[in-house]
Amino acid sequence: MSVLRKPREFLDPQVLARLAGIPLFARHPMQGTVSGRHQSPHRGSSVEFAEYRKYVPGDDPRRMDWRAYGRSDRYYVKEFEADTNLRCCLVLDTSGSMDFGSRGTTKLEYARRILGTLGYLALQQGDAVGLTCIAAGVVRQIPPRRNPAHLSAVFDVLQVARSRGPTQLADTLHELAETVRQRALVVIVSDLFVEPELLRGAFEHLRFRKHDLAVFHLLDPLELDFDFRRPMRFLDMEGGAPIFAEPNTIAERYLAALRLYLDAMKQIVLETAVDYHRVNIDEHYESVLGRFLVGRTRRRGGR
Amino acid sequence: MRFIEPILLAGLVVAALPIIIHLINQWRYQTIRWGAMMFLLAANRMSRGFARLRQWLILLMRVLAIACLVFVIARPLAGGWLALTAGGADTTILLLDRSPSMAEQDSGSGQTKLAAGKRQLADAMSHLRSSRWILIESTTNQPRELESPAALEQLAETGPASASADLPAMLSAAREYMAANQTGRTEIWICSDLRANDWNADDARWEALRSGLAALPQSVRIHLLALARTAPANLSIRATRVRRRETTDGAELLVSLRVEREGNTDRPVSVPIQFEVEGVKSVVNAEFAGSEFELRDHRIPLGRGDINRAAGDLRSQGWGRVSLPADANRADNDSYFVFSEADEQRSVIVADEPAVAEALRLAASVPVDPTERIAAEPIGLDQIATIEWDKTALVLWQAPLPEGEAARQLAALVDRGGQVIFFPPRQAGEAEIFGVRWGAWKEISDAAAGAIDGWRGDEDLLANTQSGQALPVGELKVRKLCSLSGDVTPLATLIGGQPLLARAVTPRGGAYFCTTTPAPADSSLAGDGVVLYVAVQRALAAGAAALGGARQMTAGRVIGDTSDWRRVTGDESVLSTEYAYQAGVYGSGDGLVAVNRSEGEDRAEVLPDERLAGLFRGIDFSRIDADTTSTSPLIQEIWRSFLAAMMAALVIEAWLCLPRPVRSWNPGPVMRAAPAAA
Numbered sequence: 001m002s003v004l005r006k007p008r009e010f011l012d013p014q015v016l017a018r019l020a021g022i023p024l025f026a027r028h029p030m031q032g033t034v035s036g037r038h039q040s041p042h043r044g045s046s047v048e049f050a051e052y053r054k055y056v057p058g059d060d061p062r063r064m065d066w067r068a069y070g071r072s073d074r075y076y077v078k079e080f081e082a083d084t085n086l087r088c089c090l091v092l093d094t095s096g097s098m099d100f101g102s103r104g105t106t107k108l109e110y111a112r113r114i115l116g117t118l119g120y121l122a123l124q125q126g127d128a129v130g131l132t133c134i135a136a137g138v139v140r141q142i143p144p145r146r147n148p149a150h151l152s153a154v155f156d157v158l159q160v161a162r163s164r165g166p167t168q169l170a171d172t173l174h175e176l177a178e179t180v181r182q183r184a185l186v187v188i189v190s191d192l193f194v195e196p197e198l199l200r201g202a203f204e205h206l207r208f209r210k211h212d213l214a215v216f217h218l219l220d221p222l223e224l225d226f227d228f229r230r231p232m233r234f235l236d237m238e239g240g241a242p243i244f245a246e247p248n249t250i251a252e253r254y255l256a257a258l259r260l261y262l263d264a265m266k267q268i269v270l271e272t273a274v275d276y277h278r279v280n281i282d283e284h285y286e287s288v289l290g291r292f293l294v295g296r297t298r299r300r301g302g303r
Numbered sequence: 304m305r306f307i308e309p310i311l312l313a314g315l316v317v318a319a320l321p322i323i324i325h326l327i328n329q330w331r332y333q334t335i336r337w338g339a340m341m342f343l344l345a346a347n348r349m350s351r352g353f354a355r356l357r358q359w360l361i362l363l364m365r366v367l368a369i370a371c372l373v374f375v376i377a378r379p380l381a382g383g384w385l386a387l388t389a390g391g392a393d394t395t396i397l398l399l400d401r402s403p404s405m406a407e408q409d410s411g412s413g414q415t416k417l418a419a420g421k422r423q424l425a426d427a428m429s430h431l432r433s434s435r436w437i438l439i440e441s442t443t444n445q446p447r448e449l450e451s452p453a454a455l456e457q458l459a460e461t462g463p464a465s466a467s468a469d470l471p472a473m474l475s476a477a478r479e480y481m482a483a484n485q486t487g488r489t490e491i492w493i494c495s496d497l498r499a500n501d502w503n504a505d506d507a508r509w510e511a512l513r514s515g516l517a518a519l520p521q522s523v524r525i526h527l528l529a530l531a532r533t534a535p536a537n538l539s540i541r542a543t544r545v546r547r548r549e550t551t552d553g554a555e556l557l558v559s560l561r562v563e564r565e566g567n568t569d570r571p572v573s574v575p576i577q578f579e580v581e582g583v584k585s586v587v588n589a590e591f592a593g594s595e596f597e598l599r600d601h602r603i604p605l606g607r608g609d610i611n612r613a614a615g616d617l618r619s620q621g622w623g624r625v626s627l628p629a630d631a632n633r634a635d636n637d638s639y640f641v642f643s644e645a646d647e648q649r650s651v652i653v654a655d656e657p658a659v660a661e662a663l664r665l666a667a668s669v670p671v672d673p674t675e676r677i678a679a680e681p682i683g684l685d686q687i688a689t690i691e692w693d694k695t696a697l698v699l700w701q702a703p704l705p706e707g708e709a710a711r712q713l714a715a716l717v718d719r720g721g722q723v724i725f726f727p728p729r730q731a732g733e734a735e736i737f738g739v740r741w742g743a744w745k746e747i748s749d750a751a752a753g754a755i756d757g758w759r760g761d762e763d764l765l766a767n768t769q770s771g772q773a774l775p776v777g778e779l780k781v782r783k784l785c786s787l788s789g790d791v792t793p794l795a796t797l798i799g800g801q802p803l804l805a806r807a808v809t810p811r812g813g814a815y816f817c818t819t820t821p822a823p824a825d826s827s828l829a830g831d832g833v834v835l836y837v838a839v840q841r842a843l844a845a846g847a848a849a850l851g852g853a854r855q856m857t858a859g860r861v862i863g864d865t866s867d868w869r870r871v872t873g874d875e876s877v878l879s880t881e882y883a884y885q886a887g888v889y890g891s892g893d894g895l896v897a898v899n900r901s902e903g904e905d906r907a908e909v910l911p912d913e914r915l916a917g918l919f920r921g922i923d924f925s926r927i928d929a930d931t932t933s934t935s936p937l938i939q940e941i942w943r944s945f946l947a948a949m950m951a952a953l954v955i956e957a958w959l960c961l962p963r964p965v966r967s968w969n970p971g972p973v974m975r976a977a978p979a980a981a
Binding site for chain 1: 346
């Protein structure tokens with residue numbers, strides 16, 4: 001790939017090669033500027049039949065289905081799906097909590113791999129790729145472009161992204177929903193450490209703007225299991241006050257709070273039709289992406 | 304609480320181990336940068352109420368478990384607060400109330416209060432450490448050393464007795480022992496049923512006792528094992544008067560008796576009263592509804608006295624017993640009596656003035672019962688040597704107080720139970736007898752000042768009659784009065800506070816001092832002769848009872864030497880050394896002696912709690928209420944309880960450590976796969 005002028009740590013060529021065979025489909029019709037792999041809200045000239053429509057004066061007579069006329073003695077125009085490209089907006093949470101990783105890999109590094117790979121795959125199939133880094137607000141934003149050279153800029157931003165500061169995820173997503181034009185595939189990679197009810201509004205806002213919203217919810221195994229043996233002093237990675245806790249005494253309630261949070265999150269993503277993927281960063285990102293891509297392929301095939 | 308192995312309590316420091324481990328664990332904390340703070344904050348918010356308390360409870364249970372284990376090893380003793388305070392004394396003095404009321408039995412176990420008290424005391428003492436064990440039982444009030452507390456149950460001298468207890472005297476004996484032997488820290492254990500008769504709460508000795516105990520240099524603690532519960536409906540019987548009189552058919556006994564019932568009940572009851580005279584028994588059924596039944600002059604024929612006397616039979620002098628069926632207290636179901644052919648009750652009148660002598664003669668020579676033979680002999684001072692002291696029951700002395708041989712003879716008469724009443728002479732002199740001397744005469748011009756202010760109607764010469772009526776002492780008028788100096792107990796006092804009749808302190812017998820004479824110029828004693836007559840007759844009867852061939856005595860107050868006594872009837876298990884304290888009939892020389900419990904034992908009045916507390920005010924005192932039905936010892940080893948407590952603490956700790964029931968949580972689509980590639 002000529003655009004990859006220097007090796008990126010978060011890209012694995014073998015993974016890219018394996019995943020390149022699986023197309024990235026949008027779940028909803030997209031409004032692209034050029035022909036692509038994605039369904040368009042408009043009729044077009046693809047080979048995929050869409051519907052019959054009664055002929056009205058002004059229609060191109062070449063699109064008239066003469067076989068149907070022969071059978072029904074009526075004029076029908078045969079319409080085909082229009083394929084277009086999409087605008088893929090990659091959203092990276094760079095708040096302080098993304099710097100946590102108990103098994104050698106931080107959530108930010110894991111997010112880089114997912115977003116880098118997705119960006120590469122999207123650009124490969126002609127989609128426009130943009131990147132937005134968010135924390136307390138929008139930290140850095142690169143608008144979507146189809147230009148392969150643009151991918152390098154995206155990778156550069158991914159490369160230098162650093163976890164810092166508190167999270168204002170909901171407000172920032174509201175802002176993105178307003179600023180991203182047209183229909184787009186919005187891919188959010190974050191640990192979503194905000195109140196689920198706050199996210200509900202942000203997700204509904206994005207969906208209202210007809211964006212196809214996919215969320216990768218990154219969680220560290222230690223955050224899920226809370227497997228501590230000794231008293232711990234927890235320093236808030238986002239600048240809050242530290243907490244001293246005896247794991248034996250608090251683990252039970254911590255897990256209960258986590259369970260309530262995850263249950264609430266599950267309910268919200270179901271209600272807002274978000275393509276939600278809870279990811280234990282102990283799992284290899286290729287599996288996560290493969291599941292993500294295949295899932296979208298199935299949906300399109302079933303349509 | 305006390306421990307058999309208190310040194311092992313040093314191991315209690317180990318109980319702090321969970322706390323130390325907890326603190327070390329806290330000190331060894333690690334620091335971690337953490338992203339999911341929102342869940343920690345939520346967990347902290349949930350950590351309220353019992354959830355927060357749980358951790359402290361777990362720590363507490365661990366400490367308790369270890370502490371209990373140490374206690375188990377140290378072998379704790381329990382007995383309520385008793386085990387907290389008792390024991391560890393240098394000397395332990397046991398005061399044992401052996402009075403008849405302590406023979407009251409429990410209807411269930413059949414155990415007497417005395418036996419239950421001894422058992423509980425011996426058991427408790429076996430757990431307490433003491434260098435010396437001293438027993439003071441209620442009959443002799445003499446301290447005796449015990450080898451071990453177990454001897455309390457084995458000694459014959461700790462069995463039931465018929466003599467009343469005198470708690471002030473027992474405590475005085477204990478105090479004197481402590482003072483004489485310079486004991487170290489001393490504990491006094493009193494085992495008693497709190498009968499008012501035994502405790503004499505109004506006795507002036509209590510005040511001296513309190514100050515005496517408080518003044519002792521050593522620490523003194525008093526524990527009272529109180530067996531205060533009374534048995535309702537318990538019956539007691541007492542032969543109040545027994546007379547033998549000649550009849551045309553020979554002789555007969557006139558027996559008066561009284562049956563008392565405990566409790567205030569009017570339920571009719573029928574009681575078979577058994578009379579036994581020289582082994583011949585008869586039964587009279589008594590039906591009564593109140594708390595008291597009295598039978599007067601019940602006749603029991605004795606047969607022809609002359610025949611019996613000729614045959615050497617004891618019918619002219621014999622013994623008898625009135626009995627009730629067994630009830631809650633068997634010690635008050637028998638009353639013994641003895642009788643003899645009525646001897647002449649002789650009184651001697653020594654008077655300066657003929658008027659006084661005549662008045663006294665009249666009072667002393669007219670018998671209450673016409674069948675009784677009494678004689679009063681007025682003599683002058685120069686005839687004193689002719690007095691037959693051995694046959695004299697009463698001496699009425701209105702002359703200068705005797706000195707020399709006459710005084711010695713009077714003291715001997717009183718010492719063997721005789722009575723003497725002194726009246727003041729015109730010229731008093733300097734002589735003194737029984738610690739009392741006459742002073743100057745004083746004329747009382749004011750009629751009001753010569754009236755009687757008060758007198759002892761409950762006992763002694765001026766006591767109320769058997770029917771409860773008071774003597775007309777208040778009607779007496781005194782015109783001249785002779786002052787008195789010495790240690791006396793007033794029986795009647797004038798309005799000014801001067802005694803009219805007083806009793807000197809003597810161990811036996813009675814020595815009375817009347818501060819005026821029956822002369823009409825001195826008082827109305829002769830004019831209103833009832834009081835003088837009754838007082839003289841009572842003194843004569845008391846003196847005759849002590850001197851006669853058949854004597855009635857109260858257990859514990861026996862006069863004279865008992866070493867020659869032989870048992871005629873009574874409890875056969877009684878030792879000969881205990882005859883003076885045990886009810887029964889005993890032979891002494893040619894005479895007979897009936898020993899019975901004191902009258903106070905028939906009254907079940909229990910000392911009220913506040914009075915009891917008042918007796919020991921200012922003294923380290925504790926009370927333990929025991930019960931004859933209770934089989935649990937006062938003090939016992941309770942290591943099993945601590946072992947159970949330890950196990951309970953461990954079980955609770957384990958339960959608290961169990962994870963709280965959290966609803967099954969499915970982590971959802973989080974799938975665990977191969978570790979993330981670098």
